[in-house]
Amino acid sequence: MGDNNDRSSATRRDYIKYTGAASAAAMTGLAGCSGGGDGEYPDGDITYIIPFSEGGGTDTYARQFISHMGDELGTNIAIENVPGAASLRGTGQLYNADPDGYTIGGFNPPSTPVSAMVNPPEYDMTKLEGIGTYARTPFVVVANPSYEIEGFEDMIDRYADGELEIFSGKERGGVDHVLALLMKGNDSYDLQWDRYVGYDGTGPAVQATISDEVPVSIATDTGAAGAAEDDRIDVLACLSSQGSEVFPDIPSTTDLGYDNIDFLGQLVRGVFAPEGTSEDHIEVLTEALEAALQTDEVQSWSEETGNVVEYGGPESASNAVADAFEQIPEQVDLEAVRDAASQ
């Protein structure tokens, strides 16, 4: 049954790295069904809500694969950017949309869950149904080369000695800040920074590291790539146990013997549907997402631009949200994050 539906050649399929092997197997089984019995859905345009502005990372990805997802479904998917409130507004709009399979959206745990934990909105994000994940963006720790920091352990020592005091990343109250607090409070890391300086995005944080306004900063691996290539920054470690495709030679902190902090150490770029969306619809959407990621266009774009595309099933999307909500409050003092203004 899969022959004419499973259009991807073996080589193309090889590009995709399955993070959820079980779900992939389940979907291969379903691959032939959409053209057969259930021809009803979708029979109209689908809206894809992006809770960020045009031109950002999430938007750039979406504008690549969403049209292919529409092609797979035989319909149009219209992108609607609903930026604001640290992505809580667009996510809220997704949450409140009718669960009819015609409104879906994408956000990136743990980023949006952290925003929700710091300033709780009136909806429960964990109730959203996962459709799948399409990429993973690990965080790395970067340093100004003039400090000649010899790896992550050396950095920890220098903070402990008081030689380094300032640690930085994106805005206070965001994922980077929570990561910094986690590493400070966690006995395994024991990263004793004195002051956290927040920047308006990874780009500005990396620039500030290069100009030595701050010695060390958290950055996304893609955000640090350009500066690292030019030796303007040293990349010390990757905060995801799965490592970074951009920096394959950089050790992860788990490689170095520190605790696994994957629930915070990487952005999992996911696609979600409102609570109550029928399982059948989710299956169709998941299948379309997987197929879209395997198209030649998306794959060659990914190869050319270095924007890694990695498919994951519905549960990898749901789990990323659930893990964030379970583990972050246990391990980080959220009150301290909220009170950051007074520090």
Add this chain to the structure above:
Amino acid sequence: MAFAAFSEALSLVFSWPTPLWVVIGLTLGMIAGALPGIGSSLGMAIILPLTLPLGPINAIILLVSMYSGAMYGGSISAILVNVPGTGGAAATTFDGYPMAKQGRAIDALSMSATASAVGGFLSVITLLLISPILIEAVLLFGSPEYFLMAILGLSMITIVADGSMVKGLVAGAAGLLITTIGIAPNSPELRYTYGSLGLYDGIDFIAALIGMFAIAEMLKLAGQEGGIADGDIDLTGSTLSGVKETLSHPGTIIKSGYIGMFIGAIPGAGATVSNFLAYGESMRSSDDPGSFGNGNPLGVISSEASNNGTIGGSLIPTISFGIPGSGSTAVLLGGLLMHGLRPGPQLFETDLHITYAFLIALLIGNIFIILIGVLVVTRLAKLTLIDTHIIIPMILVLSMVGGYTLRSNWVDVITVLLLGFFGYIMVRKDYSIIAFVLGVVLGPIAEENLMRSLQISGGSYDIFVTKPLSLLITAAIILILVGPYVKPALEKRLA
């Protein structure tokens, strides 16, 4: 290497159909720029996914041409109906619109085209020349310098607020107060959001500008018979006289273009700030500051030269560090990434020909701005003769829709309306609109960078005077603030 890259870029830009993309980009940009709320960023975002089949060079050229076209396009509606199509054209309304009311819309339109083109040309040429040392130059600026630049901008209130100084300061403070709505910069603290997610990001300054200028003016026009041009005034002036007049003020164009470029290089500032500063500087250095606001051509020239000048500047952080200073450069950055061009040193080394290609395309684009602006757009001057009963509903609808399209947020529509009434009252009671807008635009930049500088220094204010550059800006601020008091005293003593 640079020369080889330059000649390769030249052949790229002049090979068909690239020039066509320049013209298409400019035209689309002008239309997007002239429509309030659409502006360059939304227009570019709509086009962005359609550029995929074009290949990187043509795609980026199309996008930067749109950006350039929109910067100029914003002046069209600013002059004709007092609606700044983009934030960068807000100061153009101050003298452009009075000129239109006096029947000199053709003059004003051809001036804005000429000034935009020359200002844009200057900044891009400069960018081409300094590109080898660009990254080092950007690294000189950090959080303390950004904060001081914002304060320098705010100190311009003392110059641009003609009339009562107290009223000027009150208006500026009101603008600053509005920027305290929303999530505080550098801390997750919520301020005046009353549980509404729509208020988390505060008041959008473009919505504020649309309200203050468009709605306020429509309220005023509602009490007036006939068209926008006063009474039975016929359209006077010719396209050529506008061009000549503009070119007879090279000092203003050069100064304003470079103010635009400099401000554009500061993330978060952009054309919305630079056009006011250039306008303020033009007013400060004028022998007859009183004529500003009543149709002084220098007002149009300085504002328009600066907003197109901003383009060259805003490309600096975008292409050197991947930091988008504005909505438009964010979309442009998205375009670069989408087409596999990673901002950073590479764009000045192996990909130098691509960087040169789109800078050359921008240069050529400026020639088209003059041609299209002078030959085609000036014909729109007839709009000022159309009865206000027809114009007002159109502008009201356009402003509301524009407000909503900014962020798909109803708060922005309410902002447009409320600040419209507020602006109307401010004009009636002689409070400075410029002072208010400077507060709205510069408040967030000042606050964010103040907080960050103090985090870095551990609370010490020394950070604002310890580096030569920050010391220099601090001195400039003091000079602007005390200059008007000290100058007459000095002159008296000398006399």
